[in-house]
Amino acid sequence: MKNEQKNENDFKPRTMRNTRTTDEVNRVDGGGRWGSFFEWELAGGLLMLRLLRTVIYPGSFDPLTNGHLDVIQRATKLFDRVIVAVALNEGKKPVFFTQAERLDLVARCVKQLPNVETDAF
Numbered sequence: 001m002k003n004e005q006k007n008e009n010d011f012k013p014r015t016m017r018n019t020r021t022t023d024e025v026n027r028v029d030g031g032g033r034w035g036s037f038f039e040w041e042l043a044g045g046l047l048m049l050r051l052l053r054t055v056i057y058p059g060s061f062d063p064l065t066n067g068h069l070d071v072i073q074r075a076t077k078l079f080d081r082v083i084v085a086v087a088l089n090e091g092k093k094p095v096f097f098t099q100a101e102r103l104d105l106v107a108r109c110v111k112q113l114p115n116v117e118t119d120a121f
Helices: 066-078 099-109
Strands: 025-027 038-043 046-051 054-059 081-086 116-120
Touching: 054 066, 066 081, 081 099, 099 116
Parallel strands: 054 081, 081 116
Antiparallel strands: 025 038, 038 046
């Protein structure tokens, strides 16, 4: 047997060689409409694939109320991602705002919440 000097990379999985820091989180772009539902995480020298807890909160939000905002804020504490989906409801009369106006209003109201996204359907 040869006496080979081993360095610290010999004990790490192959996927961990030449990486930056173990505290860094790298997201995988899923290319979907709302991005990836998974994230890669480097923690303690291990590469882990973690499923993001995602919730979709659909509604017409015509008008957006403090009650809606309260539900959204509470959801941010329970889920990794909150998607607020502004719906076009033809059956709801009267219509106070257009769908584009409601989408803009919701986006401006939740911009301080980092894990909240808005979309229309």
